[in-house]
Amino acid sequence: MTIGELSRMTGLSASAIRYYEAQRLIPIAARRSGRRVFDGRALEQIAVVRLARDAGFTLAEIRQLVNEFGKNRWRPLAERKLAEVRGAALRLRKMARILESLIECRCADLEFCGRAIRHSCREGIRKGDKKRETLRP
């Protein structure tokens, strides 16, 4: 299988597959006259990476997962990640609540409106509050 075929089958771009190889997320493919040749195992390996990625692991964590923790050591990592994901979900729920308050508030002025919400929600300014969520659609 060529990289193009693998790309079509997985939905990953060819450059992403090369990148995964360089990052040691998948084993280094055999070469035939300089070009990569893949077999069915590559498909399986990419599926594992994809699953982990869909579960919220970073590529650095996935490297750990596939290279160092073959046997059973991935469980604690998964549990830590689950806690992280739940924390992130919690923060998103807070965002949604703020937005809902803003929308349902009748003020025309955002600053005024925000003041009302801060008063009603008791969401003052806290020092050292650095948590931030990014939205990547």
Place this chain on the structure above:
Amino acid sequence: MTIGELSRMTGLSASAIRYYEAQRLIPIAARRSGRRVFDGRALEQIAVVRLARDAGFTLAEIRQLVNEFGKNRWRPLAERKLAEVRGAALRLRKMARILESLIECRCADLEFCGRAIRHSCREGIRKGDKKRETLRP
């Protein structure tokens, strides 16, 4: 008020405040012999930025919000953002479900385990699936 005092009061770093000014999220502060001097209004303005940030808006969006949409035009943006936030929350819930399945599965091998989950969840490989969430704690 100096930038250091404002920093202590808001929990933002001085460089973050300078950055917000450069990005026109807050008005350009008056200078006294080269140094910024802030008053109570600065505190209010930073609070608005913070609220918007906590609601999930990017700094570019916040610039729109505070510069161009003074009166009532922020509502559609908030509604769009709410939809985004809900979508992100949905994706996080999917992540949590995957992690829960992995954890409750009895396999020792992640690859094997993943295969089982893919079969049970019918989560095949979809082309052009680029959605990705980042976790920033």
Place this chain on the structure above:
DNA sequence: CTGGGAGTTAAAGTGCACTCGAGGTCAAGT
């Protein structure tokens, strides 16, 4: 006069997960 602590600027660096571009190679088809 000296030292220290706060402030200033502009530019570069960070982390993540890729993507893009330049410049080159290879095999098959016309």
Place this chain on the structure above:
DNA sequence: ACTTGACCTCGAGTGCACTTTAACTCCCAG
């Protein structure tokens, strides 16, 4: 022989929200 298309490597670029660094300036206390 030549073109086409897919592939190769390597380095740089992307977006976000800042932070860090270097090289200064300014004011005050001792």
